[in-house]
Amino acid sequence: MAQSERNMKRPEFLESLGLRMLQGHLERRSSQPGLPKTLKRMLNTPGSSTEVMSPTKKQRCIVCPRSKDIKTLSHCNFCKQTICQKHMKLICSSCYEK
Structure with missing residues (x-):
């Protein structure tokens, strides 16, 4: 666990952990053919989430x-x-x- 993660509050840590776990899936998903351009842009934007949709x-x-x-x-x-x-x-x- 990194020093910056030790100073995080539990909800912030869980959110960053979840985003790190999703990163590989988002990269594979954004390279699929036939995906709408808007969705590709959203997947490639760092820190994007489903609340933008x-x-x-x-x-x-x-x-x-x-x-x-x-x-x-x-x-x-x-x-x-x-x-x-x-x-x-x-x-x-x-x-x-x-």
């Missing part, structure tokens, strides 16, 4: 009125808020205006 449960669009109840899996790449395809401009409208 889109949620598995549909959520309501933040722009559409609540009465329409439009639910989607899409989200803004900057603020991570849920946004439907109708209001999507590669980023959500509010980040686009900034």
